[in-house]
Amino acid sequence: MNGWILAAVVVLAAGVGATLWGVVTGPLRRRAAAQNLSTALACPALLLLAQGYARPAYVDLALVLAVLGPVGTLVFARLLADELADDPPHARGPTLTAAALGAAVVLAVSLATGPGRALVKVLVVGALLVGGNLVASRALAGGMQEARRD
Amino acid sequence: MTEALIVTALLLVAGSATAAVAVRDPVRQSLVLAVLGVVLAVLFTVLQAPDVALSQLAVGSALTPLLLLLTVRKVRRRGQRAAGGGGGSDGRRGGGSGP
Amino acid sequence: MPSRRTLLAAAEVAAWWVPLAALWLVLVNTVDLLEAAVGAGASVVVALVARGARRAVTGR
Numbered sequence A: 001m002n003g004w005i006l007a008a009v010v011v012l013a014a015g016v017g018a019t020l021w022g023v024v025t026g027p028l029r030r031r032a033a034a035q036n037l038s039t040a041l042a043c044p045a046l047l048l049l050a051q052g053y054a055r056p057a058y059v060d061l062a063l064v065l066a067v068l069g070p071v072g073t074l075v076f077a078r079l080l081a082d083e084l085a086d087d088p089p090h091a092r093g094p095t096l097t098a099a100a101l102g103a104a105v106v107l108a109v110s111l112a113t114g115p116g117r118a119l120v121k122v123l124v125v126g127a128l129l130v131g132g133n134l135v136a137s138r139a140l141a142g143g144m145q146e147a148r149r150d
Numbered sequence B: 001m002t003e004a005l006i007v008t009a010l011l012l013v014a015g016s017a018t019a020a021v022a023v024r025d026p027v028r029q030s031l032v033l034a035v036l037g038v039v040l041a042v043l044f045t046v047l048q049a050p051d052v053a054l055s056q057l058a059v060g061s062a063l064t065p066l067l068l069l070l071t072v073r074k075v076r077r078r079g080q081r082a083a084g085g086g087g088g089s090d091g092r093r094g095g096g097s098g099p
Numbered sequence C: 001m002p003s004r005r006t007l008l009a010a011a012e013v014a015a016w017w018v019p020l021a022a023l024w025l026v027l028v029n030t031v032d033l034l035e036a037a038v039g040a041g042a043s044v045v046v047a048l049v050a051r052g053a054r055r056a057v058t059g060r
Helices: A003-024 A028-052 A056-079 A092-113 A117-149 B002-022 B026-046 B050-084 C004-027 C033-058
Strands: none
Touching: A003 A028, A003 A092, A003 B002, A003 B026, A028 A056, A028 A092, A028 A117, A028 B026, A056 A117, A056 B026, A056 B050, A092 A117, A117 C004, B002 B026, B026 B050, C004 C033
């Protein structure tokens, strides 16, 4: 129908599909990292869908996911700290790739939105998405143990 | 294009749901369940039900894994206590401590 | 006359309240008087919670 929907299909099929494969196979640290990345990739897809359907209210979905996705990852980082302490998941490359994709999608959507309150909303979603993703992956990679040692 | 989107979301849901059944370890199952919650929310959005998707996101992305992991942790602690302290109140024996 | 600690606490709650109320006004769909009033009230509650969380984290 339009390019936004096509981009959403690509992000869902390639990005979320790859994280689904990562969360099903491999050691526990790869699964935890893939779960973190799945929320970080589904949030840009929801933003693209909101733009593709031309319904600004759908941005709320991306906002909720940008808030709750890192919360879920922090739950795993806290409750799986003992299992993950031996070999913490360092997924620097994929995390930075997902963050860059999120930033690019937010930039494109905000350019298409134009100035106004909707633009500020999209930018808030983008800041929560990128910042929360980086914080959550850092906590997954061992920040939780450092905090517990104090 | 919309059909391709719906088919993609349906395939993702089918794959993650099958994986959630096939994975046996509860800890790894909770990771797959978190992904399943997010993918289900995307499917609801694609089917033009954003209100359902909102509640699915709220429940599925953080709450369900939290409940599962807390349950697993409690069960494991009880098992360790039963194995170390010579059985619980119901007379169950932990593995390895019996004669 | 309120003490210095009370003034500091009030200033901190106000400092939390301003960005929270601004965030509410950005995120709501339509800006009218009712939304602004509800947002101001909710921001007061969340500002108090934020001050409590900050004190719990820093331990003071």
